Amino acid sequence: MAKQYDALALLSGGLDSILAVKLIQDQGLTVLGLHFTSPFFGKTHKFDAWKELYGIDVVEVNISRDYVDMMLSGPPHNYGKWLNPCVDCKIMMLRKAKSLMEKYGAKFLISGEVMGQRPMSQRRDAMSLIRKQADVQDVLLRPLSALKLEPTPMEESGLVDRDRLMGIVGRTRKPQLEMARERYGFTEIPTPAGGCVLAEASAAGRFIKIMQEKAAPHPMDFVVAQVGRQVWADHRWLSMGRKQVENKRLEKLARSADYFFKTVDFPGPVSLGRPTDAGEWDRETIRAAAELTASYASKAVKHFEATGRPVKVSVSHRDEIVELEVEPRRETSVDWQEPKQDLVKPWKQALAEALEQHD
Ligand code: SF4
Known part of the structure; x- marks a missing residue:
């Protein structure tokens, strides 16, 4: 049987979620933090630190598949800014x-x-809608704003002492920072938000391109899309490491169906080409990706410029490895482009129209 707790908390690891737990722990109640993970958010590497710094037990709840499905079908309550x-x-x-x-x-x-x-999820009307639609009216307590909200059954029954909860409202961070420093003496103050790449402009174009090119993307596709330099040539997707740590990451993420490029005699980036619904790559694309990969290996480029001799790039695909001899070049016969942020508006519009028709 799992260890038992009085309450479960949504714990992003942002300051507010930690303070909400502390307020309940202060009342002698035990709390387990649920840390939700998906390709877009999650900091499981912080669990030990949260336990040590803030005294909170945490478990991971991976919602990747459901989350990606929701993104694909279009969130019924729409997207925020990105x-x-x-x-x-x-x-x-x-x-x-x-x-x-x-x-x-x-x-x-x-x-x-x-x-x-x-602005999106913490307006009074949105908070009330979330509570209703999640069907948690009788069990959800928001300790930081509780005094400005209707008393919950937990407060009415005396399980939680309402007088020891807070009535914080608005965008100010001052009360939370005061609580963190003065009341709890935190030596490390986490950032306000939990860190979610969906709210970042730079990632939006990358993710939309995947949803456009794959009818049923795997959650890990969205992880690949966050690594290194991302380029597309129509339906063909290439991720290139820009530094050692990204090369290692791409090596780990590579699957047999991918095209994996690496310069043979010189250090340099690795590249991962992941097929989309358009299917396998033709020879021209494979060669173009090898040329592009070699063009970011500075020693290979110098060698080519000095000797005029081509550079070897190994390409692994479905357990076969071949070596191509290529000239390093940025402008290849295939036009590689970075995904654009201006995909966001039309994408949202198309989803909204599809949802309207569905209604
Ligand atoms: S920023 Fe929005 S989408 Fe991202 S984790 Fe927070 S609530 Fe979810």
């Missing part, structure tokens, strides 16, 4: 958290939401 479907994201997490209450013997859920703090 590709962040905050309202539907919160609903999904709360539903999942509710389904885990029995396992951990929990009597209620908590979240670190602060009314009015974020």
Whole structure:
């Protein structure tokens, strides 16, 4: 049987979620943090630090598949500024958290939401909608804003002392920072938000391109899309390491169906070509990707410029390895382009229209 707790908390690792847990722990109640992970957010490497610094037990709840499916079908409550479907994201997490209450013997859920703090998911009406649609009206407590919200059954029954909760509202961070420093003496103050790439402009074009080119992308595709330099030639997708750590990451992420490029006699980047629904690559594309990969290996480029001799690039694909001799070049017969951010608006529009028709 799993260890039992009084409450489960949505724990992104941002300051608000940590403070919400502390307020409940202060009342002698035990709390387990649920840290949701997906290709777009998740910091499982911090679990030990959170335990040590803030005294919080945490488990990972991986929602990757459901999350990607929601992104593909279009979040019913729309996206935020970029590709962040905050309202539907919160609903999904709360539903999942509710389904885990029995396992951990929990009597209620908590979240670190602060009314009015974020434009999309923390307006009063959005918070109320999230609570209803996740079906957690009777079990969700938001300790940081509790005094500005209707008392919950947990407060009414006396399980939680309402007088010891907070009434923080708005975008100010001052009360949270004061609590962190003065009340709890945190030596390390986490950033306000949990760190989600969906809310970043730079990632949006990369993710949309995948959703356009693959009808059923694997969650790991979105992880690959966050590594290194990303280029596309129509339906053909190439990820190139820009430094050692990215090369290693791409090596780990490579699968047999991918095309994996590496300069043979010179250090340099590795590149990973991942087929999309358009199928296998032709010879011209493979050669062009090898030429591009070699063009980022500075020693290989110098060698070519000095001797005029081509550079060897190995290409692995479906357990076969071949070596191509290529001239390093950035402008290849195939036109590699970085995905553009201006894909975002038309993508959202198309999804909204599809959803309207569906209704
Ligand atoms: S920022 Fe990301 S993780 Fe946070 S609610 Fe929005 S979509 Fe979810």
